[in-house]
Amino acid sequence: MFDSELSIHCIHSMYSGINISQTDARPMYLQIMEQIRARIAAGDWPSGKELPSIRALAAALSVSVITIKRAYLDLESEGVIVTRHGKGSFVADVNGLAGELQEEKLDEHLAAAAGIGQQLGLSEEELATRLRRAIRHVDRK
Amino acid sequence: MNMLTRKLIAKDFYLNRWLITGSTAAGLAGLAVAAEGEMRFNIGMIIWLTTIVAFGVVLATFAIANERKERALQFVLSLPLSHGDYVRIKVIGLLLCFLVPWALLSAGAVALVAVMPRMPDGMLPIVVLLCGFMLANYSVVLCGALHTSSEGLMTLVIIVTNMSITLFIFLILGLPALREQLHAPAPLWNSTFWTVLSVEIATLAVTLSLPYFVAARRRDFI
Amino acid sequence: MTQTKHIEMRNVRKAFRFFTLEDLSLDLEPGQIMGFVGPNGAGKSTTIRLMTGLLAPDAGEVRVLGHAMPEGQALAKRDIGFVSDDMRLFNHATLAWHMQFVASIYSGWDPGYAKTLVKRFNLRPEQNVSGLSSGEHVKAVLLLALARRPRLLILDEPTSGLDPVARHELLTEFMDVLRDEDRSILFSSHNTVDVERISDRITFIDRGRLVDSSDKEDFLESWRRIQLHVPSGTTLPDLPHIISRVEDGQFVTITTNRFSDDLVSFLGNGVRQVHRMSLEEIFVANVMHHREMRGQ
Numbered sequence: 001m002f003d004s005e006l007s008i009h010c011i012h013s014m015y016s017g018i019n020i021s022q023t024d025a026r027p028m029y030l031q032i033m034e035q036i037r038a039r040i041a042a043g044d045w046p047s048g049k050e051l052p053s054i055r056a057l058a059a060a061l062s063v064s065v066i067t068i069k070r071a072y073l074d075l076e077s078e079g080v081i082v083t084r085h086g087k088g089s090f091v092a093d094v095n096g097l098a099g100e101l102q103e104e105k106l107d108e109h110l111a112a113a114a115g116i117g118q119q120l121g122l123s124e125e126e127l128a129t130r131l132r133r134a135i136r137h138v139d140r141k
Numbered sequence: 142m143n144m145l146t147r148k149l150i151a152k153d154f155y156l157n158r159w160l161i162t163g164s165t166a167a168g169l170a171g172l173a174v175a176a177e178g179e180m181r182f183n184i185g186m187i188i189w190l191t192t193i194v195a196f197g198v199v200l201a202t203f204a205i206a207n208e209r210k211e212r213a214l215q216f217v218l219s220l221p222l223s224h225g226d227y228v229r230i231k232v233i234g235l236l237l238c239f240l241v242p243w244a245l246l247s248a249g250a251v252a253l254v255a256v257m258p259r260m261p262d263g264m265l266p267i268v269v270l271l272c273g274f275m276l277a278n279y280s281v282v283l284c285g286a287l288h289t290s291s292e293g294l295m296t297l298v299i300i301v302t303n304m305s306i307t308l309f310i311f312l313i314l315g316l317p318a319l320r321e322q323l324h325a326p327a328p329l330w331n332s333t334f335w336t337v338l339s340v341e342i343a344t345l346a347v348t349l350s351l352p353y354f355v356a357a358r359r360r361d362f363i
Numbered sequence: 364m365t366q367t368k369h370i371e372m373r374n375v376r377k378a379f380r381f382f383t384l385e386d387l388s389l390d391l392e393p394g395q396i397m398g399f400v401g402p403n404g405a406g407k408s409t410t411i412r413l414m415t416g417l418l419a420p421d422a423g424e425v426r427v428l429g430h431a432m433p434e435g436q437a438l439a440k441r442d443i444g445f446v447s448d449d450m451r452l453f454n455h456a457t458l459a460w461h462m463q464f465v466a467s468i469y470s471g472w473d474p475g476y477a478k479t480l481v482k483r484f485n486l487r488p489e490q491n492v493s494g495l496s497s498g499e500h501v502k503a504v505l506l507l508a509l510a511r512r513p514r515l516l517i518l519d520e521p522t523s524g525l526d527p528v529a530r531h532e533l534l535t536e537f538m539d540v541l542r543d544e545d546r547s548i549l550f551s552s553h554n555t556v557d558v559e560r561i562s563d564r565i566t567f568i569d570r571g572r573l574v575d576s577s578d579k580e581d582f583l584e585s586w587r588r589i590q591l592h593v594p595s596g597t598t599l600p601d602l603p604h605i606i607s608r609v610e611d612g613q614f615v616t617i618t619t620n621r622f623s624d625d626l627v628s629f630l631g632n633g634v635r636q637v638h639r640m641s642l643e644e645i646f647v648a649n650v651m652h653h654r655e656m657r658g659q
Contacts (some may be wrong), residue, residue, distance in 0.1 A: 022556055027583060027639065054392075059538040062531075064396060066563040070580055145468055152464065156455050212451040216504070217418060219450070220468060221440040223433075360419035360433060 020063050028063055032071040037080060041089050048092030050082060054089075144221060150234035151203055160203070161242055164196035168246040178259050186250075190271070191244055194306055197239055197279035198299055204235055205286040210238055218362060225357035228287060239279050247272035257298050265326030266334045267313055273341040274309050276349075278302050284348035287356045313337070367429040369393050369515045369547045370414060375423035377409060384409050387423070390635045391564070393514075394544035396537065398562035398579075399551035400646055406571045407551040415422045415445045415551070428431050428515055441469070444508030447519035448501055452465070452492045459488035463508075469511045476651045477510035479484040483532055498524050500532075509536055517541060518550040521559065534561055538632075559583075559642035567649055574653045579642075586645045587622040600629075606652045618648050 018035045018120075020028050038127040054072060058065045073087055075081045083089045084105065117127040152163070168189050175185025208214050250268050254260045283353065285298035314320050318333035370391035381391075384406045386488035391397050400408050411423050412418045416436030425432040427503040430439040452461055458481075466472040481488060484502040486495075495503060505521060522530045538561055540546050552558050558565060565582060577580075593615050594597055604621035618640075620628065627634055640648070 020560075022560060028560070029580070035520070055542045055544065059535075062561060064540045064561050064563050064579060065394070065541060066578055066580055068518050113532050148464065148467055152453070155460075208453075211452050211454055212449055214454055215417075215447060215450040219440065219443075219445040221437050222415070223437045226437060228422055257479065362417050 018061060020061055029067045029071045029074070030069065032063070033075055036071070036075060045091050047091050047140060048063075049091045051089040051091065145220065146233075147189060147225075147231045149217070149220075150237060153231075153234040155236055157200060157204060158292040160196065160200060161238060163191050165242040168192040168242065169249060171251055172246070172249045172296060176253055177258075182260075185205055189246060189250060190275075191284055193217045193275050194296060194303070196242060197275070198280050199283055200297070200300070201235060201279065201282045201286045202295060204238070205231065205283075206290070206292070209290060214252075214362075222256055222357055225353075225360050227362075228352050228357040232283070235283055236280070236349065237267070239276075239283075243272070243276060243279075250305060261324045261326055262328050265328040266322060266330060266363055270319075270334065270337050270341070271310070274306070274340055277344040278306065280345050280348040281310060284351050289354045328343065366391075368426075369395075370549060371424070371426040372410075373424040375410075375413060375414060377418060377421050377423060381407075382406070382409075382571060384413075384511060387568075387571075387573050388530055389548055389566060389576065391515075391549055393547050394541065395563045396511075396541060396548045396550070396561055397564045399549060399556065399566050399568065400558055400642075401551070401568035401574075402650065404570075405568045408519055408556035410513060410568065411447070411517060411549075411551060414517055415443065416440070421426050421481060426501055443512040443592045444467075444511055444513035444516045445507045445518075446501075446504050446516075446521055449491060449519075451500060451506075454493045454578075455491070457489055457491050458486060458495075458506075461507060462488065462501070465511065467481070471514075472511045473510055473512055474511070477506065478535070480506045482511060484529070490650050491548065498526065501525065502529060503534065508597070509540070511532045512540075513545075514546050515546040516546075516550070518548065519553060521550055522552060522554060530557065537561060541608070555641070555643035555646060565642070565647055569650045569653055571659070572653075572657075575649055580644065582645055583639065585622050586620050586640045586648070587619070588638040588640055588644075589619065589627075589634060590638070591617065591630060591634055592634040592635050599633075601630075602626075606648055620649070641650065 014105075017039075018032070020031050022028070024031060029066070036045070036051075038064065040047075045051075051072070052060065054068045055065055057063075058068045061068075072081065072083065076083050076089070079092055081089050082092045115132075117130075122130075171185045171188030171190075171192060173185070174188060175182045177185070189316060208217070218224075222230070250272065251265065254264050254268050282302055284299060286295060289295055289298075312321075314336075317335055318331055319337075322329045322331075367458050367505045368390050370389060371387040372387055375384065377544075382404070387406075387410060389397075389410070396445045399410070400406055409418065413420055414427055414432065416427075416433035416439070427435075429440055430436070432439065452458075456464075462477055466474065466477075484499075484506055486499060486503055486506065490504070493502070498636045501521070501524060505518075508516065521535055525533065534557060537548055537550070540548060550558075561577065562579050564577065565579050566576040577585075591599070591614070593613055595613060598617060602617070602619075604619050606618040607614045610619075614635075622637075627637065
């Protein structure tokens with residue numbers, strides 16, 4: 001049986017600076033994102049550092065899992081963090097470990113796409129067209 | 142008997158420990174007084190009788206109706222058991238809680254009559270029937286407590302069963318086949334005795350099995 | 364890991380003399396917390412009793428941890444921690460007695476965690492239960508449920524009657540439960556602030572009927588109060604998904620449950636302010652609208 005008292009206090013001391021206020025006009029997920037971005041920008045959370053798991057942070061802040069999930073997803077779409085499926089989330093950076101993670105992730109996605117393309121019987125050209133379409137879609141956002 | 146059943150029966154014994162020991166002590170005290178014979182005998186036997194009856198009523202109502210009223214029933218029903226389990230455990234547990242003092246005090250009364258030279262052993266059949274009656278009486282109260290949550294109805298059951306004790310004594314002493322043996326030196330287990338005893342046993346059987354068929358089958362509790 | 368939903372209610376009906384629970388459907392996935400909110404008399408306790416096997420449905424299906432209720436309740440309750448604010452312990456025993464009682468029945472009892480909770484909740488095990496205040500009593504019942512580490516916690520108004528410190532302690536423990544993605548919690552509460560903070564999903568119920576059930580973030584993102592200036596002579600276009608509309612001269616405040624950027628552009632220049640709504644405001648607006656729709 002793990003010593004829950006000890007571990008809760010450990011996590012509290014790691015993230016005790018993060019405060020989510022319900023009287024703040026901004027929604028909770030935005031507050032979380034801001035505070036994470038602030039720590040990354042200040043260098044307290046260096047690139048490549050592993051973020052707490054969604055559930056661990058939810059428990060530490062007493063905020064719902066779904067809110068933390070949303071914050072992480074949005075941070076990821078902003079490119080601030082990178083999530084490796086099954087490995088966790090990490091602070092992103094153009095250089096260094098996080099960049100490598102991004103590259104690996106890209107390769108994974110492309111391999112998956114190639115596999116599906118093959119199943120659908122798409123040619124290389126057709127698949128490339130689809131990729132270009134997706135790129136344009138992202139640019140538009 | 143699985144762990145949960147044992148634990149819950151033990152719980153009823155534990156929560157009613159003072160009631161059980163106190164009633165046993167009071168009943169034995171009554172017998173001690175009765176042992177001194179004559180007037181003291183009557184007084185002592187009344188104490189003995191009242192103690193057993195009152196103990197039964199308090200036990201049945203306290204352990205069931207009060208449990209419900211004080212909302213400990215919700216706690217018990219949150220345990221891993223079904224409604225049927227709860228009823229069965231209550232029947233067994235509360236029967237056992239009653240049987241312990243009852244057996245002791247009944248044996249005590251029988252021993253008193255059999256051992257003391259001043260008491261004619263012809264009284265034994267009546268004493269035995271009286272003990273049997275109190276057990277049957279208790280099981281009626283227990284059965285009632287398990288089937289109704291209405292305080293009014295329960296009060297009615299208690300009043301009726303209380304009255305029936307006095308009625309039973311008059312009845313018993315009114316039956317010539319039994320009364321005539323009262324002062325005999327040796328007990329006579331005649332057919333009247335067996336008839337009354339079988340009625341008591343039948344009552345016991347019905348009231349103890351009714352919960353299994355009715356209360357246990359209830360789909361809604363509370 | 365496990366695919367079975369922790370709670371599944373389908374078209375459940377339960378009729379009483381003066382109240383009927385009608386056509387209620389509800390789902391709770393493992394790893395989730397669901398907040399169950401409704402006015403007094405809405406049917407929250409009835410619904411919870413249907414989940415814990417205290418009541419049997421007149422129609423529809425109730426499945427908890429895969430077991431049909433109430434038939435499977437003896438098995439289901441091995442993994443369910445049920446606490447209701449009107450539940451009480453045995454009056455003539457101590458908290459310590461209750462702890463060893465529960466520990467002997469459930470294999471999941473964690474004595475270390477139990478000790479931690481005793482300290483955290485400021486309780487004294489040697490104290491007789493009859494001497495506990497109402498708030499302490501609830502904390503004691505919650506302790507007994509939490510220390511077993513059950514897979515599913517069903518809580519009926521667990522924080523009512525608790526002071527803010529105790530509430531905070533309790534919410535911390537609830538969120539701690541959710542570290543395990545195989546455990547879940549359903550709790551009913553009037554405290555919309557707490558519900559808003561920790562729930563993943565929220566279900567609104569009113570007068571025996573389901574009003575709404577969604578992810579919390581969806582609720583918070585879909586509902587808005589929009590203040591418009593509608594100059595005299597112009598009328599507002601007919602809009603779908605307008606829950607309410609309050610006019611004050613040239614100013615109109617509309618409440619919508621399907622907010623989008625498109626809606627704002629559609630409303631044009633008249634839009635003065637767009638306010639997010641707190642869960643409490645969403646709840647009240649939702650219930651009022653629902654009652655209106657049902658002609659009540």
